[in-house]
Amino acid sequence: KRESKGKAAAKGQELKEVRLGRSIKVDPHDIAIRVERAKKFLLQGHKVLLVQQFRGREMMHRRLGEEIIRSVIEQLDGLGKPEGAPRIAGRRMSLLVNPDRARVEAYKRKLEQEQSRAAADQEQDKRDEVEQQPSDHGAEAASGADERDALAGDRSAPSVDGQTASPAAQAASTAAASHSEG
Secondary structure, X not given: OXXXXXXXXXXXXXXXXXXXXXXOOOOHHHHXXXXXXXXXXXXXXXXXXXXXXXXXXHHHHXXXXXXXXXXXXXXXXXXXXXXXXXXXXXXXXXXXXXXXXXXXXXXXXXXXXHHHHHHHHHHHHHHHHHHHHHHHHHHHHHXXXXXXXXXXXXXXXXXXXXXXXXXXXXXXXXXXXXXXXX
């Protein structure tokens, strides 16, 4: 029974390789991307093999490769346990990281709580927005009506019988007046 349980657990757990770079001259942003990928694999329950390659004379500076691997382990937030020290095989330095189940579960719970808080905040923002919209529209409509009245007052002038005439009527009356005089 123990063997079958062990096999079943190992079956769902794959070995994922994350190459840190073809050289020890790796940009910090590239390392951050590799760390996120390794975190994703650890959260899925997979083992992660971190691999750092060396080129040319970089083999003389293995210490720099170890520092890169150690910094990646620190950035994994304890989601994985390194299996021993980094190993060197040819021009590759590698380190196997096993997922720490307790920390992975705690991390997942923390992410779920943050997501639920963010969703609640967004929902509250939408409610606040909906509550403010009717009052905003009423103020805009009133100010729009005032502006239209002011513009209409500027364009219209009283006609002969005391009523306000439209701009078209004013133009027609001035044209008729100029024809009758000339």
